[in-house]
Amino acid sequence: MEISALQAVQQRVHRAMVAAGTQVRLLAVSKRQPDSAVRDLVAQGHRTFGENYVQALVARREAFQPFPLEWHLIGALQSNKCRLAAMHADWVQSIDRLDIVAQLARLRGVDRPRLNVLVEVNIDAECSKTGCAVAKLDELCAAVAAEPRLHLRGFMAIPHAHVELEARRASFARMRDLFDKARHDFDDFDTLSMGMSDDFELAIAEGATMVRVGTALFGARPE
Numbered sequence: 001m002e003i004s005a006l007q008a009v010q011q012r013v014h015r016a017m018v019a020a021g022t023q024v025r026l027l028a029v030s031k032r033q034p035d036s037a038v039r040d041l042v043a044q045g046h047r048t049f050g051e052n053y054v055q056a057l058v059a060r061r062e063a064f065q066p067f068p069l070e071w072h073l074i075g076a077l078q079s080n081k082c083r084l085a086a087m088h089a090d091w092v093q094s095i096d097r098l099d100i101v102a103q104l105a106r107l108r109g110v111d112r113p114r115l116n117v118l119v120e121v122n123i124d125a126e127c128s129k130t131g132c133a134v135a136k137l138d139e140l141c142a143a144v145a146a147e148p149r150l151h152l153r154g155f156m157a158i159p160h161a162h163v164e165l166e167a168r169r170a171s172f173a174r175m176r177d178l179f180d181k182a183r184h185d186f187d188d189f190d191t192l193s194m195g196m197s198d199d200f201e202l203a204i205a206e207g208a209t210m211v212r213v214g215t216a217l218f219g220a221r222p223e
């Protein structure tokens, strides 16, 4: 019997995580895909989705209301979008500076659970990229942990997309080291989000606990 793309990815994640001796969550990155593609995964039992723009996340959440899906913001967050993100996201994976920490904390409603937060690390120190510099991580994590409305859960990273997969291994491994160190300092610091369609097995082998997969689940993104 033919298996679905979701089942195929789930099997690959499962094999990689058994080999690594870890637990890994699959985040389905639905950016730019039609609602029908999301509905298809929901019908197969998948519940956890990521969008890279706040407005897209809000629209998607409304389209599937009141169905209880978990929405992760994975793209860069502008200050003027913090209110919407604080209202509608379940997780924000792209925290990279102090001013958005303070705003999200202030704007997260007291009627909502704490907002789950990952600090995004610019692990390959690329000027072109978002993410917090490694030297500033301690300060940023401490600021998040001090906010009662935020729940610091771990790190996210997008390593430099070396064509050779093996060249990404060192970046994943450095993330793992940073993650293991930070786990000693914070409660519930249990999530290392790294690995995408073309490298999630490598990321899992190097310690990822959440992989963010788009293309391998949905096919190529429409323009």
Ligand SMILES: *Cc1c(COP(=O)(O)O)cnc(C)c1O
Residues within 6 Å of the ligand: 029, 031, 052, 074, 075, 158, 196, 197, 198, 212, 213, 214, 215, 216
């Ligand atoms: C688009 C995106 C992904 C998924 O990429 P694929 O290669 O399609 O799996 C993962 N993480 C982030 C931050 C993204 O923007």
